[in-house]
Amino acid sequence: MTTPLRSPAASRTASVTARAVIATELSDGRTRLETLRSDPPLTLRQTGPGLVHLVSTGAGPLGGDRLELTIDVAPGTDLEVRSVASTLVLPGSSPAGSVMLIDARVGAGASLRFSPEPTVLAAGCSHRMAVRLSLADDATLFWREEIVFGRHGERPGRCRTRFDATVAGRPLLRQELLIGDPAVDAGPAVYGDARCVGSTLIAGQRWDAARDRKQERRATIGDGWAAMPLAGPGVLASALAGDTVELRSRLERAESAAALLAIS
Amino acid sequence: MRDRPTGDAALLLLADSRLPAGGHAHSGGAEEAVRLGTITGPEDLARFLRGRLATAGLVSAALAAAACEFAAATADHPAGPYGHAGPDPDADPAALWRRLDAEADARTASPAQREASRVQGRLLVRSARRIWPSAVLDELAKAVPEGAHHPIALGAAAAAAGCDPYQAALAAAYNSVTGPATAAVRLLGLDPVTVHRLLADLAPALNDAAHAACASLIDDVVHGVAQNGAGGHQGPAQNTATQDGAKRDDPPHHGGATNSGPTHTGSADGPAAKALGSAWPALPGHAAPALDLLAEGHRGNPMKLFVS
Amino acid sequence: MGAQHDDLHDAADPHGRALRLGIGGPVGSGKTALVAALCRSLGPSMRLGVVTNDIYTTEDAEFLRRAGVLDPERILAVQTGCCPHTAIRDDIAANLDAVETLEERFGPLDLVIVESGGDNLTATFSRGLADRQIFVLDVSGGDKVPRKGGPGVITADLLVINKTDLAPLVGADLTVMSRDAAAVRDGRPVLFTSIREDRSAHSVAEWVTSLVNTWKHSNDQAHDHTRTTPTTAA
Numbered sequence: 001m002t003t004p005l006r007s008p009a010a011s012r013t014a015s016v017t018a019r020a021v022i023a024t025e026l027s028d029g030r031t032r033l034e035t036l037r038s039d040p041p042l043t044l045r046q047t048g049p050g051l052v053h054l055v056s057t058g059a060g061p062l063g064g065d066r067l068e069l070t071i072d073v074a075p076g077t078d079l080e081v082r083s084v085a086s087t088l089v090l091p092g093s094s095p096a097g098s099v100m101l102i103d104a105r106v107g108a109g110a111s112l113r114f115s116p117e118p119t120v121l122a123a124g125c126s127h128r129m130a131v132r133l134s135l136a137d138d139a140t141l142f143w144r145e146e147i148v149f150g151r152h153g154e155r156p157g158r159c160r161t162r163f164d165a166t167v168a169g170r171p172l173l174r175q176e177l178l179i180g181d182p183a184v185d186a187g188p189a190v191y192g193d194a195r196c197v198g199s200t201l202i203a204g205q206r207w208d209a210a211r212d213r214k215q216e217r218r219a220t221i222g223d224g225w226a227a228m229p230l231a232g233p234g235v236l237a238s239a240l241a242g243d244t245v246e247l248r249s250r251l252e253r254a255e256s257a258a259a260l261l262a263i264s
Numbered sequence: 265m266r267d268r269p270t271g272d273a274a275l276l277l278l279a280d281s282r283l284p285a286g287g288h289a290h291s292g293g294a295e296e297a298v299r300l301g302t303i304t305g306p307e308d309l310a311r312f313l314r315g316r317l318a319t320a321g322l323v324s325a326a327l328a329a330a331a332c333e334f335a336a337a338t339a340d341h342p343a344g345p346y347g348h349a350g351p352d353p354d355a356d357p358a359a360l361w362r363r364l365d366a367e368a369d370a371r372t373a374s375p376a377q378r379e380a381s382r383v384q385g386r387l388l389v390r391s392a393r394r395i396w397p398s399a400v401l402d403e404l405a406k407a408v409p410e411g412a413h414h415p416i417a418l419g420a421a422a423a424a425a426g427c428d429p430y431q432a433a434l435a436a437a438y439n440s441v442t443g444p445a446t447a448a449v450r451l452l453g454l455d456p457v458t459v460h461r462l463l464a465d466l467a468p469a470l471n472d473a474a475h476a477a478c479a480s481l482i483d484d485v486v487h488g489v490a491q492n493g494a495g496g497h498q499g500p501a502q503n504t505a506t507q508d509g510a511k512r513d514d515p516p517h518h519g520g521a522t523n524s525g526p527t528h529t530g531s532a533d534g535p536a537a538k539a540l541g542s543a544w545p546a547l548p549g550h551a552a553p554a555l556d557l558l559a560e561g562h563r564g565n566p567m568k569l570f571v572s
Numbered sequence: 573m574g575a576q577h578d579d580l581h582d583a584a585d586p587h588g589r590a591l592r593l594g595i596g597g598p599v600g601s602g603k604t605a606l607v608a609a610l611c612r613s614l615g616p617s618m619r620l621g622v623v624t625n626d627i628y629t630t631e632d633a634e635f636l637r638r639a640g641v642l643d644p645e646r647i648l649a650v651q652t653g654c655c656p657h658t659a660i661r662d663d664i665a666a667n668l669d670a671v672e673t674l675e676e677r678f679g680p681l682d683l684v685i686v687e688s689g690g691d692n693l694t695a696t697f698s699r700g701l702a703d704r705q706i707f708v709l710d711v712s713g714g715d716k717v718p719r720k721g722g723p724g725v726i727t728a729d730l731l732v733i734n735k736t737d738l739a740p741l742v743g744a745d746l747t748v749m750s751r752d753a754a755a756v757r758d759g760r761p762v763l764f765t766s767i768r769e770d771r772s773a774h775s776v777a778e779w780v781t782s783l784v785n786t787w788k789h790s791n792d793q794a795h796d797h798t799r800t801t802p803t804t805a806a
Contacts, residue, residue: 171370174549187315188302190552219560231369286665289653387665450654571651
């Protein structure tokens with residue numbers, strides 16, 4: 001079956017609601033995709049064993065769109081999710097903002113790697129993005145998010161993101177980002193002179209600092225990036241940069257440093 | 265106009281930079297920003313303070329309001345605020361204090377900032393226990409012996425001093441900008457009157473942050489009830505380890521956690537107290553990536569005047 | 573680090589805890605050298621802890637650790653945010669926390685020394701932090717300093733005038749300093765020393781020893797009235 005890439009979002013007039021699902025199951029000791037449900041514009045392709053690409057995120061979402069992606073990684077399975085291109089968030093004909101929701105569960109002994117291309121906030125957009133991650137005690141996670149403040153030379157629209165990750169019900173990381181308020185964005189406290197922000201949550205028992213409660217583990221830092229051990233079993237790699245190339249390079253350095261912070 | 269809260273004078277004492285609780289030695293990232301040259305004068309400083317208030321300040325305000333509300337509820341119900349809600353191993357106040365403290369942990373990715381926050385929290389509880397002796401502060405000190413996060417300590421101290429959650433939130437928001445402002449005055453030799461003018465300009469934003477902090481408590485209590493009605497998977501006991509990965513314990517996607525409005529919460533009890541803990545996961549979590557980098561850079565630099 | 577005793581929050585209650593000795597004085601007068609000297613003299617016979625209040629680095633703490641006069645773990649550094657006098661007088665929370673942390677980790681201790689960051693003549697320790705205090709001057713500041721007084725010079729339990737070996741070089745008259753100090757100090761002791769020549773600061777160490785013994789004795793007696801068993805700080 002082939003689904004053509006949808007036409008450019010800007011030519012679309014009606015806003016859409018889409019619900020896509022990825023679910024794995026364990027079959028003869030191997031990961032199998034139990035459900036792979038596309039719902040345009042959220043179109044999913046299996047591109048390898050335990051590997052899924054989002055293929056239709058080249059343009060949009062538009063104002064008024066509400067896109068939901070549910071990811072269920074069954075115990076003992078491994079899933080990797082990528083995208084083929086950046087997501088360009090645009091204003092639409094609807095005055096309402098666009099919404100992207102991702103709900104992911106990673107079961108016992110399972111692993112999820114989520115590393116899509118960046119989300120670009122075009123001028124005039126009004127976007128909300130919410131991610132909820134529920135990890136079982138011994139799940140493993142790599143979750144990357146990159147946000148670009150406008151296309152080249154453009155001021156971004158507004159965006160609010162919320163990220164909630166829990167491990168066995170305990171909060172691991174809760175973060176919101178607000179982008180598009182000039183009074184806040186450019187200040188030296190929030191983004192400085194950066195035009196891109198990226199973060200990767202790397203989590204699993206190998207980063208469990210429970211034995212080390214009183215003395216916080218040290219972060220590893222470099223120019224524009226940091227790998228920060230969290231209070232729970234995880235490390236947040238974080239980077240700020242002037243462009244997407246620099247952002248990816250800094251974020252990858254932070255991710256490598258985060259991997260080294262694992263407790264052997 | 266609302267009734268005059270009884271804690272106005274206590275709020276002044278609590279927010280005063282002369283409160284002997286160790287705050288004078290923290291710059292909230294300003295020292296590192298000065299070292300890197302991203303704060304050089306009043307204009308940079310104004311933007312730094314506005315950004316800090318919109319992120320770390322709002323989060324602190326919300327956590328302080330939640331802690332104050334919870335402290336008042338435990339004071340009203342010594343057996344625990346959920347004592348009437350049936351047997352629940354997570355309902356003892358010490359476990360709930362640790363849960364709220366864990367919510368602060370989850371909102372503080374930078375270990376340097378977590379450490380600075382715990383040090384300040386510990387020093388504040390130490391002083392507050394002598395200034396405003398109360399069972400609530402003793403309970404908190406016992407529940408989190410390594411030192412509760414500063415906003416949690418501030419909320420509990422506010423309750424012990426007789427402040428309401430709005431006042432606790434206001435004190436936290438105020439603290440989030442006055443410390444860095446004072447540090448910048450000392451480090452750059454700025455005109456202190458100019459810097460106080462900056463703080464005066466921020467006054468409406470401080471009020472807004474405190475309102476938003478309290479609104480987030482109310483909103484999410486409402487959300488919690490709605491979620492319970494609809495899906496039945498939300499509830500105060502969301503922290504139990506028996507939940508598997510499929511159980512949702514997070515804030516609703518549709519939550520408007522940062523609404524601002526002239527809403528005040530008093531000390532909650534009755535039905536609201538039952539839902540107290542369920543509001544915590546959805547409290548604001550505004551991050552400031554640059555502040556994280558500043559905090560970690562500061563910690564690694566041996567030449568410094570301030571603890572953070 | 574961290575200390576959350578139920579019993580130690582009130583510094584006014586000295587039962588069963590170490591004597592807390594503040595050492596203050598202007599920059600360069602020899603506070604850190606005196607602390608090192610006291611560790612050398614008293615270390616063998618007393619259980620010690622040291623808290624330093626550095627101005628811009630943890631240099632004083634590092635100096636003491638490198639000097640090898642005390643187990644490095646027993647030396648804690650406190651940062652004072654540009655205001656060394658605030659940390660020992662107006663807002664002593666961080667210093668108290670450091671003192672109690674030492675007592676918690678290594679207690680019971682006999683003596684905890686709190687060295688202030690170098691400051692001016694008005695800086696003195698809060699009684700909430702230090703039970704007794706020493707103010708250190710040096711002769712190179714000029715022999716008029718004691719006459720000028722100031723809270724440190726006047727009220728410290730002991731005034732130490734250091735670097736007497738430099739007196740001839742800087743034209744300082746020790747007799748004048750002694751007379752002026754006596755005039756403003758109302759009988760409280762003054763000791764002259766040159767820690768460069770006497771690396772154990774014997775006279776000061778003797779004074780401190782007698783202080784610690786008195787402290788212990790009076791606390792033991794107080795214990796007898798209030799408690800049936802001796803308790804320790806921990």
